[in-house]
Amino acid sequence: MPSTNGTNAVQKSSSWGAIPTSDVARRTFNPIRDILTRPVRPLASPKSSKDLLSLSIGDPTVFGNFKAHPVVAEAVEEAAASYRFNGYPPSVGLAHVREAIANKYTHPDAPLTANDVVMTSGCSGAVEMAISVLCGAGKNILLPRPGFCLYNTIAGSQNVEARLYNLVAEKNWEADIEHMESLIDENTGAILINNPSNPCGSNYTKAHLRAILAVCERHRVPLISDEIYADMVFSGQTFTSTAWLTATVPILTLGGLAKQWLVPGWRIGWILIHDRANAFEHVRQGLVALSTIINGPCALVQAAIPKIFAKVPDTYLPELNRQLESNARILETEINNIPGLNVITPQGAMYVMVKIDLAAFAGITSDADFCHKLKWEESVEILPGECFSYPGTVRLVITPPHDILRAASARIAAFCQRHRK
Amino acid sequence: MPSTNGTNAVQKSSSWGAIPTSDVARRTFNPIRDILTRPVRPLASPKSSKDLLSLSIGDPTVFGNFKAHPVVAEAVEEAAASYRFNGYPPSVGLAHVREAIANKYTHPDAPLTANDVVMTSGCSGAVEMAISVLCGAGKNILLPRPGFCLYNTIAGSQNVEARLYNLVAEKNWEADIEHMESLIDENTGAILINNPSNPCGSNYTKAHLRAILAVCERHRVPLISDEIYADMVFSGQTFTSTAWLTATVPILTLGGLAKQWLVPGWRIGWILIHDRANAFEHVRQGLVALSTIINGPCALVQAAIPKIFAKVPDTYLPELNRQLESNARILETEINNIPGLNVITPQGAMYVMVKIDLAAFAGITSDADFCHKLKWEESVEILPGECFSYPGTVRLVITPPHDILRAASARIAAFCQRHRK
Ligand SMILES: Cc1ncc(COP(=O)(O)O)c(C=O)c1O
Ligand SMILES: Cc1ncc(COP(=O)(O)O)c(C=O)c1O
Numbered sequence: 001m002p003s004t005n006g007t008n009a010v011q012k013s014s015s016w017g018a019i020p021t022s023d024v025a026r027r028t029f030n031p032i033r034d035i036l037t038r039p040v041r042p043l044a045s046p047k048s049s050k051d052l053l054s055l056s057i058g059d060p061t062v063f064g065n066f067k068a069h070p071v072v073a074e075a076v077e078e079a080a081a082s083y084r085f086n087g088y089p090p091s092v093g094l095a096h097v098r099e100a101i102a103n104k105y106t107h108p109d110a111p112l113t114a115n116d117v118v119m120t121s122g123c124s125g126a127v128e129m130a131i132s133v134l135c136g137a138g139k140n141i142l143l144p145r146p147g148f149c150l151y152n153t154i155a156g157s158q159n160v161e162a163r164l165y166n167l168v169a170e171k172n173w174e175a176d177i178e179h180m181e182s183l184i185d186e187n188t189g190a191i192l193i194n195n196p197s198n199p200c201g202s203n204y205t206k207a208h209l210r211a212i213l214a215v216c217e218r219h220r221v222p223l224i225s226d227e228i229y230a231d232m233v234f235s236g237q238t239f240t241s242t243a244w245l246t247a248t249v250p251i252l253t254l255g256g257l258a259k260q261w262l263v264p265g266w267r268i269g270w271i272l273i274h275d276r277a278n279a280f281e282h283v284r285q286g287l288v289a290l291s292t293i294i295n296g297p298c299a300l301v302q303a304a305i306p307k308i309f310a311k312v313p314d315t316y317l318p319e320l321n322r323q324l325e326s327n328a329r330i331l332e333t334e335i336n337n338i339p340g341l342n343v344i345t346p347q348g349a350m351y352v353m354v355k356i357d358l359a360a361f362a363g364i365t366s367d368a369d370f371c372h373k374l375k376w377e378e379s380v381e382i383l384p385g386e387c388f389s390y391p392g393t394v395r396l397v398i399t400p401p402h403d404i405l406r407a408a409s410a411r412i413a414a415f416c417q418r419h420r421k
Numbered sequence: 422m423p424s425t426n427g428t429n430a431v432q433k434s435s436s437w438g439a440i441p442t443s444d445v446a447r448r449t450f451n452p453i454r455d456i457l458t459r460p461v462r463p464l465a466s467p468k469s470s471k472d473l474l475s476l477s478i479g480d481p482t483v484f485g486n487f488k489a490h491p492v493v494a495e496a497v498e499e500a501a502a503s504y505r506f507n508g509y510p511p512s513v514g515l516a517h518v519r520e521a522i523a524n525k526y527t528h529p530d531a532p533l534t535a536n537d538v539v540m541t542s543g544c545s546g547a548v549e550m551a552i553s554v555l556c557g558a559g560k561n562i563l564l565p566r567p568g569f570c571l572y573n574t575i576a577g578s579q580n581v582e583a584r585l586y587n588l589v590a591e592k593n594w595e596a597d598i599e600h601m602e603s604l605i606d607e608n609t610g611a612i613l614i615n616n617p618s619n620p621c622g623s624n625y626t627k628a629h630l631r632a633i634l635a636v637c638e639r640h641r642v643p644l645i646s647d648e649i650y651a652d653m654v655f656s657g658q659t660f661t662s663t664a665w666l667t668a669t670v671p672i673l674t675l676g677g678l679a680k681q682w683l684v685p686g687w688r689i690g691w692i693l694i695h696d697r698a699n700a701f702e703h704v705r706q707g708l709v710a711l712s713t714i715i716n717g718p719c720a721l722v723q724a725a726i727p728k729i730f731a732k733v734p735d736t737y738l739p740e741l742n743r744q745l746e747s748n749a750r751i752l753e754t755e756i757n758n759i760p761g762l763n764v765i766t767p768q769g770a771m772y773v774m775v776k777i778d779l780a781a782f783a784g785i786t787s788d789a790d791f792c793h794k795l796k797w798e799e800s801v802e803i804l805p806g807e808c809f810s811y812p813g814t815v816r817l818v819i820t821p822p823h824d825i826l827r828a829a830s831a832r833i834a835a836f837c838q839r840h841r842k
């Protein structure tokens with residue numbers, strides 16, 4: 001790559017010019033990471049000197065109120081002390097760990113064995129591998145709008161066309177089935193759903209999941225079901241894993257330790273292969289092949305999983321869900337008291353989506369503008385719906401402690417008051 | 422994707438037909454993982470009933486003779502017990518850990534700060550990101566022959582053309598500089614070298630590294646220097662990191678915990694960005710972007726690194742190298758006693774390459790055939806040079822205990838004896 005810059009050529013140390021990065025790196029864009037690492041653009045209004053209150057990242061561990069169960073840490077300490085998991089694991093994961101995962105997630109209507117489990121670097125790694133194995137350059141994938149932005153990042157990175165199907169806020173964020181169906185063509189590699197949902201906090205009914213499965217069935221398109229928030233639902237709700245509802249549609253169900261076990265930093269995820277129509281033989285081989293590139297996640301943490309599943313008491317999850325729900329209700333009440341903002345009641349996961357009536361505010365041009373000014377003037381960080389391809393809303397995480405949720409709500413209220421028309 | 426198989430359409434459960442996997446999954450082929458997971462094809466000759474002796478995978482931990490220093494496990498146990506590393510790390514790695522890595526690898530002639538470090542899922546993850554950021558579909562990369570097969574796997578997966586430059590066994594596996602240079606064109610994204618080398622066990626002189634850097638300089642092609650075996654050299658040898666020898670050539674130096682600290686299963690690697698010609702601004706951004714896809718390796722193990730670097734005593738590495746060398750010498754002596762086999766003396770790392778004089782044996786058609794029959798008849802597993810794009814040789818790992826090295830050598834001797842012309 002000769003230097004294209006003639007003047008630089010004189011000075012030896014800069015005569016290399018700028019080496020371009022690859023197309024793939026340029027196509028890989030994560031809007032959340034981008035917003036959170038970029039400095040706030042200065043505004044004319046006075047800058048808040050208060051401590052930053054962050055309701056932006058879906059990391060429940062930052063405030064200390066949500067803490068992993070002691071068994072979880074003990075299980076890793078034991079694995080480290082045993083010296084038995086220092087060597088390379090099989091690239092798809094340790095056999096006894098895959099078996100423990102299969103045993104936990106098997107269901108009479110959707111049986112699983114160790115062979116149906118591929119371990120990945122976080123659920124992010126599962127998303128990457130699932131899209132990679134089913135799609136690839138030139139294919140398209142159907143993604144939810146609003147939806148977790150990593151899906152778009154990964155599709156973009158792999159040159160897979162993202163086609164966004166609408167979720168309907170008024171119908172508890174159900175997919176617009178007609179719209180979904182209209183996006184399918186012969187290059188559609190997969191439909192991806194996320195249930196319970198980030199950012200929506202929705203939890204689908206069996207009937208709605210069946211309607212989505214029927215679309216897959218009609219068009220013979222396999223499903224990716226991101227269930228990283230599996231079992232994390234509020235009172236009155238029941239979680240249904242999509243795979244339980246079909247004997248035919250081939251499904252890759254994605255999961256991981258991050259959310260339910262409160263260890264997102266441990267980077268453990270998995271793909272569960274549901275293939276009762278025997279359509280995934282090549283896909284299985286493809287997953288094995290892809291797993292050989294980075295050789296799976298940390299073996300120590302893999303090895304902790306059987307103990308985590310066996311020894312974290314049954315009371316843990318209901319208590320976690322109860323706390324999450326109580327947080328969600330506080331935030332919902334506080335935010336709904338602010339004219340111009342409207343919470344769409346969540347049913348699970350760790351987020352609430354809030355509609356902003358932009359017409360109620362003076363000089364706020366968009367959800368991104370709202371978040372930007374809020375951060376500058378009130379030192380509260382939340383994410384614009386734009387990050388989830390859904391302008392006109394903002395997403396708040398519900399995991400901070402009650403006092404922080406209240407303080408953040410009060411600052412948002414003051415901000416809205418100040419900018420009201 | 423409608424079923425293409427008319428007869429299947431009758432039976433609902435198989436009416437899906439076989440869903441094809443993506444091009445990228447099909448292009449992702451790891452010959453080592455393939456050989457090691459495939460059952461041995463039955464032969465006419467009697468099958469050995471002896472225990473399998475595996476000298477195939479570069480995993481020093483399997484026999485228990487090479488064991489991580491106690492500090493290494495303690496450091497992870499501490500990180501787990503602290504509850505401070507359960508949350509998401511920054512996608513490029515924890516800041517204080519990147520600083521510890523920078524401090525360990527900084528050099529007066531190649532200074533590093535935390536900003537120059539990107540943490541990855543094993544050194545494999547570093548190879549993947551380095552190739553991805555500098556190359557991408559349609560580009561080419563220069564790789565060593567013989568060389569670690571993951572390079573080819575990853576290039577293939579990314580649709581990057583692998584151009585193999587020759588290493589010259591007689592010249593201690595130095596690169597054929599003329600050949601290397603002849604492969605460069607305007608689509609060359611990077612030259613990759615691996616020093617000390619898997620599979621060669623070579624350790625390059627400063628003069629040779631300078632010759633390679635001169636090629637990069639002349640053609641303005643950046644270098645990827647895989648130094649996962651950094652500092653692992655035998656008596657009389659000095660390891661030189663390539664970056665120390667240039668003030669201009671932009672280099673991505675790859676490393677990790679796997680080999681020197683004997684924890685390959687922990688999946689921790691890193692990229693060190695050496696950019697004294699200021700050519701890597703876009704490449705840095707690209708690495709950050711790529712890191713957001715799976716969000717870095719396990720935060721617990723990341724957090725163990727500062728303590729590992731600070732507290733593993735200085736006597737540890739020389740002792741490790743002494744043991745490795747003693748193993749290498751045993752294997753070399755034993756194998757060189759077998760007519761038709763010839764060890765190329767290694768200077769570091771964990772492998773020996775052995776030339777096979779195929780003309781000396783009856784009915785052995787290739788190195789792959791040699792390995793296949795050896796496994797069937799003697800239950801000894803070694804890898805054919807074919808895996809490293811270098812037929813006519815086999816690779817043995819030197820890490821098993823002395824008795825296993827001797828037992829394996831005796832079986833190889835018996836096998837060669839039996840098949841001698
Ligand atoms: C819907 C969804 N899928 C996947 C992930 C990634 O999970 P992990 O942290 O295990 O990579 C997240 C994380 O926020 C998520 O919200
Ligand atoms: C030359 C070389 N580079 C990279 C790697 C990958 O290292 P890791 O296990 O940290 O992914 C290996 C592993 O054998 C290797 O030999």
